[in-house]
Amino acid sequence: MDERITEHARTLVDWSARVERGDDVVVSVGAGAHDLAVAVCAELGARGANVVTTYASGELDRAYLRAHDGEFAASDAERALYEESDVVLRLGGPLNTTAMADVPGETQAARARAHQAAREARLDTRWVSTVHPTRALAQQAGMSFEEYRDFAYDAILRDWESLAAEMARLKAVLDDGSEVRLVTERDVQPSTDLTMSIDGRVAVNSAASVAYDSHNLPSGEVFTAPYATEGEAFFDVPMTLQGRRVRDVWLSFEAGEVVDFSAGTNEDVLADLLDTDPGARRLGELGIGMNRGIDRFTDNVLFDEKMGDTVHLAVGRAYESNFPPGHEDEANDSAVHVDMITDVSSESTIAVDGEVIQRNGRFRWEDGFEAA
Known part of the structure; x- marks a missing residue:
């Protein structure tokens, strides 16, 4: 063996x-x-x-x-x-x-x-x-x-303790933040411009251990539970949903809910997913990948969503670990939790309360971060 x-x-x-x-x-x-x-x-x-x-x-x-x-x-x-x-x-x-x-x-x-x-x-x-x-x-x-x-x-097979220490920096930023704005502007695809409230939420340092409220191996992301989502998002990383390949998903949000959508292939799969229950049209997760041991997309969300230079948003159920004690009942409820991934390695920014914390896949504390 x-x-x-x-x-x-x-x-x-x-x-x-x-x-x-x-x-x-x-x-x-x-x-x-x-x-x-x-x-x-x-x-x-x-x-x-x-x-x-x-x-x-x-x-x-x-x-x-x-x-x-x-x-x-x-x-x-x-x-x-x-x-x-x-x-x-x-x-x-x-x-x-x-x-x-x-x-x-x-x-x-x-x-x-x-x-x-x-x-x-x-x-x-x-x-x-x-x-x-x-x-x-x-x-x-x-x-x-x-x-x-x-x-x-x-x-x-990562040094998970070291990665946990690195990801703690992003967790601190999200825990202190009130609003996240995600923007991508690439000529060859629809743009993303999405704002999400994270005020009162608790970010999870997902270091592949239940000791960190993390439940995937591999892991390597920091995630929270957004709400009051406004704008539109385009997901350029293909995914297999219900056994079928779905590409180029576009979602439009108003008052926290998906009000319009499209997909380049198998749009009916996306429609069935969003019609599962009322909670399936709201976001349950905003996750930011930080595992740089994952260096390519493989059409397997367990790996793809953890990849450095990616952001994923999940429609459906939110995790109670993203809520302070006594507020767990505020978590979005749904029978589904489906992650959709966008590549933020180029022409992209993530800002928290107006301050850019990541540009083109590099965090402000990393070598290679480009100031505005």
């Missing part, structure tokens, strides 16, 4: 999930993540945790959803499993990244609504999502399998 798989498992169990003896741990194993699951279970056994494994497959989901009549009931069994768990580890590893492509969007949305209580129970655990490199992911990224493995582990 590749030694990096063992190191990945150890990082996940120790740094990310902070597993302790006696913890009840659910390990959700993707169809192609067997080797990582073996390494993770060995690490969990060595720490005296209690383990339940489940199997996750896009092809199983497709078979189930295409045969279903579309009237979904809440899954009490799934909710109870998470309610009795301390930790949930989701090991992604698809064998087919487009397995859900022919499942109607309204069917996927209906199932998401029915499973919202179970999802909330999972989010109340020390949950962490990660991914094991597979040939399907390499194909989606346009890379050889060997090249993709190197890319993935460069992003995952």
Whole structure:
């Protein structure tokens, strides 16, 4: 077994999930993540945790959803499993990244609504999502399998403590700020000019550990929960939603809500997403990528949204970790949380309360930052 798989498992169990003896741990194993699951279970056994494994497959989901009549009931069994768990580890590893492509969007949305209580129970655990490199992911990224493995582990096996210290600088700026303005002005695509309030919110230093209210490995972003959004945004990084490739998404906001939208491809997927529930038309997250170990787009949001020189906005559910104690009920509620990414490496600025903190992908405290 590749030694990096063992190191990945150890990082996940120790740094990310902070597993302790006696913890009840659910390990959700993707169809192609067997080797990582073996390494993770060995690490969990060595720490005296209690383990339940489940199997996750896009092809199983497709078979189930295409045969279903579309009237979904809440899954009490799934909710109870998470309610009795301390930790949930989701090991992604698809064998087919487009397995859900022919499942109607309204069917996927209906199932998401029915499973919202179970999802909330999972989010109340020390949950962490990660991914094991597979040939399907390499194909989606346009890379050889060997090249993709190197890319993935460069992003995952970081000095997370050092990156956390660096990202703390951005967290402090956002915590002290009231308004963020994101602007891109490139001739070959629609411009972005978006203002968002962040007053009263708490930014998360997402350093790949539940100790930082961070639940992805890899991570490497600072995110908050914006509101009162005004303006328009263009997302130039392609993404796969509901098993279908969506490109060139444009959203227009008024009074915090999406009032108009378009997409260059598969616009119907975007429409189904925004129609999931009322909260799906509001932003749940503003995230700024800072993981410079990720150096290219791979059509995998777990990596792409963390890449330095990117900003992502998520429509749908907001995370309670972005709200001070006693204000968690202010979080935008939705059955979905879908990230959309824009490249800010050129002709772009991020300003907080009128002061530019990043220009063309470089923060004001980094070498290469260009003052106005």
